[in-house]
Amino acid sequence: MKHSFCTPILSLLMFTFTLAFVSCVEEEEYDNSKQGNFEALWKMMDEHYCFFDYKQQELGVNWDEVHSRYAAKVNENMNDNQLFEVLCNMLAELKDGHVNLSASFDYGRNWSFYEDYPQNYNDSIAKLYLGHDYQIASGLKYVILDDNVGYVRCETFEKGIGDGNVSMMLHNLAMCQGLIVDVRGNGGGQLTKAHTLASHFTNEKLHVGYVSHKTGRGRADFSYPKAEYIEPAVDGVRWQKPVVVLTNRAVFSAANDFVKCMKQCPQVIVMGDTTGGGSGMPFNSELPNGWQVRYSAVVYYDSEMKHTEFGVAPDIVVEMSGADIAAEKDTYIEKARELLKNPAVYGIE
């Protein structure tokens, strides 16, 4: 009885122990050489970046061809600055503001999503509308303009915007006939904060998009897209009057997603220029030499399963006029005020 009991246990121990030792879990490591760092970066992007198919379709980027072209530019006689430049140029092929290489001496980026376009925002002029007596609810600056229109300036989603902040702000603006939410130049931040703000502009659960992540190293390994919703804010104030959201090309990442969500709200008009995009949630990693890498890892689609990586188009296109700038007028804000005087023309109740 004793031996019949111990034999299977001992056999099991021997088997599992042997199996455990013969299978070490390791990842291929590259040398901290110029070539090693180049190969490490190319492979990291190859296995983790989420927009290869889309970038090939829109920009003709072939990542294998990119490897051939840039590998020829790397040699061990380069200095760090030269290597950094080659690696950044390789990453710039993707035209993705979420793709960055960071070293102690530089920050590699491709900001063509807004640098190649009109700014459509003048900070000095916008400040004239805020004046000096504006209020600040966490990151949200707001004021009531002369024509009883509420103006909210949201420069970033990096600050801790909460339901309480938004509710108190909307409560203070409750007497206004309409609201302008100006997100021009908002480069993003926390997606949860963008959704928190958007949740105060709907009374119903809104289907705003789909989300899909990579499930493996293959370029086509993606999860089945799952629906993304905005739930109406449960506690606090929900805005019921017309809203105009002002956008330009510098609206990026979480702010891009905010605009995407706001477009689904019934009483909202998006006015201005196409947003800058940046619909991939970025992840971080590193190279053998310690340089930090950021890349888009999770795809956020709109409600029709279309990419917003290159931006969300406005309902009404507006450009800053030179005459208005000379007169210290913000064309966007003036157009929005006009719209809010007669929103029914634009189909807003």
Place this chain on the structure above:
Amino acid sequence: MCKGLTVALLLLSSLCAYGQPFSVEKNKEVLHSSMAGIGSANVLDTYLSPYNYTGTDIRVQRETMRMTNLWNGNVNHQSMMDINVSFNKNRPGNMDEFVGGIRYSHGWFYNFASGNVVNPVERSTSRWNFAAGLAATAYLGGIYIDRGGNNPAQAKAEACVDASGMATYDMRMGKHHFLWRYQLSVPLLGIAFSPRYGQSYYEAFGMGHYDRNVVFAHVGNMPSMRHRITLDIPVKHYVLRVGYVGQFSQSTFNQLKYHSYTHDFMVGFTKYFYRR
């Protein structure tokens, strides 16, 4: 690790060779031991980085063992709490990583020798004593790299059944007994948490988009083991315990690779109680 394999295989082989008729004597000794130690860590988690982070590991262990009435009194119970934290850096030394976890296990071991492994000095006629059994183990921990972003941390959670074996050797020097203990534990099967390859935690926990985040763990995708070698040294009315703890945790879930190799040199105390 290969040297460790050889040594452990020899020990396990000897486990069979030294099996002796067990005693039906029931006893009520309870052993408590507490140890703290310091050593080295080598951690890889490809969800966070494709490179190994290395540094210093700090560990605390608390163990309780007692004989039970099961199987004619030849089964002992062991509960073990193991807490470790490690502070690591990447190869260039420009990024910091913090790792921490707590493991708790309950195991039941069949004693093969005439005495027992709880108090072999008092209860065994043989210098060698052996036991083997199964343990239910739960682990909760995490890894954090100080760089921000959407993937700065990785949670670790496991619930497994381990196969485990232990051996004791009573080394007598004059009237003193120096007791060596060795224990090996290998996770057999269980469940574990893991994000998918490129899944963000915001998707899983913020949006409720779970995607095979609870995986079946077995020795094939989680080939891990834990070693513990200790020496009990009687010092006046106390028993000083010194030892080595080597933990080799590995997994490949959802194409994400993970390993944590730690080596800690431990020191603490052992105390025997009599259970009424």
